Amino acid sequence: MAQALSGIRVIDMTHNQAGPACAQILGFLGAEVIKLEDPRGGDVARAQNNDSLFFLVLNANKRSLTLNLKTEEGKALFRKIVAQSDVLLENFGPGALDRLGLGWEALKELNPRLIYATIKGFGTYGPYANYKSFEPIAQAMGGAMTVTGFPENPPTYVWPAIGDSGTGMHMAIGILAALQQRHVTGRGQHVEVSMQDAVVNLIRISLREHQRHGGPPPRTGNQLGRVVPGTTYPCAPGGPNDYVYIYAQPQMWPAVLAVMDRRDLAEDPRFKTPEARWENREALDAIIGEWTRQRSKHEVMRLMGEAGVPCGACLDTGEVLNDPHLRAREMIVDLEYPTRGAFQTVGCPIKLSDSPVEVTRPPLLGEHSEAVLREFCGVTPEEVQQLRERGVI
Secondary structure (H helix, E strand, C coil): CCCCCCCCEEEECCCCCHHHHHHHHHHHCCCEEEEEECCCCCCHHHCCCCCCHHHHCCCCCCEEEECCCCCHHHHHHHHHHHCCCCEEEECCCCCHHHHCCCCHHHHHHHCCCCEEEEEECCCCCCCCCCCCCCHHHHHHHCCCHHHCCCCCCCCCCCCCCCCCHHHHHHHHHHHHHHHHHHHHHCCCCEEEEEHHHHHHHHCHHHHHHHHHHCCCCCCCCCCCCCCCCEEEEECECCCCCCEEEEECCHHHHHHHHHHHCCHHHHHCCCCCCHHHHHHCHHHHHHHHHHHHCCCEHHHHHHHHHHCCCCEEECCCHHHHHCCHHHHHCCCEEEEEECCCEEEEEECCCCCCCCCCCCCCCCCCCCCCHHHHHHHHHCCCHHHHHHHHHCCCC
């Protein structure tokens, strides 16, 4: 069965995380993704090892082509491939491709239908356009750190890569929108997402809170709003990750009491209304915590879940990799890599009924160079060998 993006060819010139995450999602959805890498080591995420797990978890469903774009031969081959492609995705430093004569203005003349997708820390215009960024910089400049953590501690970095992978997902949306518009106009366009912009989009609720209350919202740790229960609670046997998160809206309060077998609290004036529960949250959280401490996080989640109360066990990374629900949904899959053997990776979070996803292993550096050059540039095996000898591929 053809996939949603079958027939779409993407040149992935990106490295590290944001761009590769975007290209991988497009590959999951059926696009042909050609990862273009420098023959002198490839994507920096390979970290001098072809089987770096950082590289492997971000580059499934791709082919690898090595090209030295600082050579005229490399540029000529690159242009031939661009002329036959739909999307070019890049996250080089500001102006890097323009200096090579391979920027948007040059390539749109070569291929007017090309979607030229640019990821930058701060975009290509604005006061910060020439500044570089990494994940924590994007979180700091996007406002995420100041609203994360506990009030007595400094602004806090969060490990979910909202600046990197979050930017990649925003870019995937932009590329799909540009492809859709191309159906109408027949023209490609320049699509841009900055890491700072992506983080700002993801913290919009905190920006709302600022406007509602006239100042920056305080850090509230794990407490969500003025709802009790609405935080993490400790569970047995008491390890560092033995916690659950319970969030019970006011109409769920009777169900919480039934699960805990504490219906007597229904008439306790300290807890009778949502406002009273908030004012007496320390006492109520202690009661709930005393109950959760006697049970495992999975048991608490099951009991609350069956009663219709939102509750989640705080899974550590090993539990995520082996979670039966994630396994059943093919969000965690097993792959074999030639130089590493078996490893676990993340599958496609987007489930389309008519576009089934098969996760294929990431490529070795330059694994598909000969095949790609033969297919798109008409290069013979003898010419491929000569290109290797000259350092072009």
